[in-house]
Amino acid sequence: MDHVFAALNERLGGLFGDRLVVLAGGTRLAKRAHELHALGARHTLVLDTDDHAPLHDSEIARWVSLGIKGGFVAVEQRRLGKLLTKPSAEVRGILGDFDPAAEAVVISTPYNEIDTFQGRPVLNARRREWVELENKTTIDALWDELSAPRAPALVFDLDFERLWGASEILDRGAGVVWSGDGPAINGGANFVRRVRSYEEAKEAFDVLAPKCEQVRVMPFLEGIPVSVHGIVFPDGTAVLRPIEMVVPRRQGQAKFLYAGCASFYDPPVWIRDQMRNLARRVGEHLRSTVDYRGTFTLDGIATEDGFLPTEINTRYGGAMVCFEDAVPSLPLALVQVALVAGWDLGVSSMQFEELVLAAADSTRSGAVGANVRAVQPTEVDERRVVFTGWACRLAHFDEPAHATLRLSPSPIGGRLDLDLHRENMPVGAPVAALTVAAFALADQEWGTGLGALEPAIAVEDAQPLDQPLEQEAVIA
Template identity: 30%
Template sequence: MLDQVVAVLRRRLGSENVIVFCSQHEEVPAWEQLLKTAGVSSALVLAFDGPQLSPLLAHPSHREAGELVAARHALLGTLARRSPLAEMADDFDPARRAVLLVTDPLDPREVGDRHLFGAKHPSWSFVEHKSVVDTVWDVMGVDRAESVALDRPGTLLRPDGLAPTGIVASWQRLGEAPVAGGSGIRTTLTEIDDGRFRVRIMPHLTGRPCRLHGLTSADTTVVFPPLELLVPQRREGGSFLCAGAAPLSAPEQAPLTALTRRLGDQLRACLAYRGGFSVDGILTPDGFRPTDLNTRVTSALESLPATVRVAVHACALAARAGLINLPGSTLGRYVAHAFRETGELLIRAPFPDNDRVAREPVRWFGSTLISAGRTEPHGVIEVGPGARGAILTARLRHADLPEGLDCQAASIAVFEAADRLLGATYGPLKAPGGADPQQANQHRRR
């Protein structure tokens, strides 16, 4: 499969000088090897969390995902003027003829004189706005939940009057980009700071949060395994904690795989879209209902080896650059195999104490995670520095998960253990369920 990726890149980048900006330092060797095999003349691969770039970014302290993206865009913008980053690039490429590869989720608008390979069309990011995307579903003919987008409602709407299932409100400040992650999503209308907002309100659907994702090019759609999103809900305040994703069971995947392909084909037909994409939504008793569109390769691939992530990012950039004959179904099978072989459930979220470093081997005691002590651990919970501040990372072996314990419950067990063993303050969490399906049916839109 990698040979096919190499062949695609060689068509456009062979004999070129290349500068790559990627998210994670562990991806650098995979990028260097891929580009060398593709025949590039020379390559400089820089990771935002690596030794060259991290000193150029402000010290993180519980940044939201959107703030992290903005900080990295600002750093890339310094390529257009005299700056430490511009000097670094000029030392490698004094003539400023190198091709720039910037991986998702970044979408820089200013990078100086060098050519940006696979730049996104602005309209592709526009349709991510939560007050816009429902129109996209309607144009595509995709079943969705009823919703309404309006200015910040104040007391105009009462949460208990909109739907007996409760609501989910997505907030976005006027004039700003969509909020990344779950920080702008609430089940109440009263806990957002003062300001001018647009709000999309919809019923709190009954079902499982899912992500359909893949990659579309000018001539094909690649489908990756559908995932269940691990998003425990805080009992106080109604916000969600984005903690990772896990593949759905094989019987559940088949119909969602077909829907993913249809969505990718429709994105290409309706928006001339190319690149990685994901559609988040709820798998209800009546089928999948989309809620969000991401026009990028997402963090759902973080549990996969760096070589796999790099192959996907390379194909996404090639697709956005208009290249055809991508690996297609081969790439889909490659990613599916990587998910099957991980053997671990990866759970990750910001940690409240920005200066904490800790490592706690854990094991299951019923459905509770306890310190492993001197016994064989079933996984580990770690706290360490990350791009957004301190990050809690839990790795639990699938083979050791208690029988009957689903991934949502396992993620909640991780945060309960972090509070108990590491002094975190995540607080009481619950699974992101909805209300009675018969009540939800009253507010379903066909």
């Protein structure tokens, strides 16, 4: 596949070569700046929302720390939006000094919808019709249009009694899940609550009512939360491998803990096939109906009834880090920018799929962690850990470790990360239970206060149903 690498890099060089580039917020910014430099960018200005500058090579990039990181994605994106639409005099001065002729191109975060920055085009700005597809309260219409099996669901405005009544109808014995969608950025299980009692329903309503317009009620689905990525090209949709979404459950609470993603888990082959087939149908639908380009995520649960979808995210998702790690020589985030910008990449969707899928199946990785409020560390502390079954302990001095637990300073208290050592990690099983055990050890060692957590339960011996899952009426 060397010719595919060569073609992609040549075409990306045509977009970014000898150009001034502004990176306005985002993650892995040092990596992006190095990638742009390798593609021949004249120079890069990094407007970092965080408060540190990890890249000090002035030949590669000028790094400006804005110090507007909010800890939560929605807060940070709101501040970044203000920066792009109404920059301060200081930022205007920095931009004018870097690019006096206003000839630079701009790359912002995957959430961004603003298409210009002080007269300069934002290449990866999302269209409004793409953003609207992320609404969890309307997405069931897409599953029905594509003939995809799904869980029954009911959608209502903010009417507590109707929501509670729907919960009693749809509860199959394990409770229901309320998912709200409103004007705010909705990710990381922010507006998702498990409801098993009237009290939990009241708690969920109090959280969702001020921020959401509608709420979807569906049965709680036992299984592993999973996501599959599609990348829409002009000629078709490249579909990648399933990624585990690490979402432990808080014991005795309605709230979930979104703790990142990992690619070590292999769902049963028939579920993998279901996920990838549906993702291809979704991608082709997006391409034909809203002229979509670039990456999207198809999220759902790997259950005993197969893969049941719950939502799509029409953007370059955080779990793409697993694929970036699998093909480090391929600038995937810049491929995304080029596709959204309508740039011809010179390769087909099938060539791209073959390249990335094979690499991701052979090289596994993860990005697992959580924000914590109970501690406020002032420096980084690391502990090497070993998993024994579903338990976790500190590694002995001369013992190979399965992972490293790291506690770092954060704008909202602390940041806990679990770096999984791929060379020592088993392939096939989900990492949710390992994460729960590691976080329990972090509570013990550092007092991180995450509390009692429970992992999702994997489907081990399930078989595909002979008949489609029975659907119930949906109120849109």
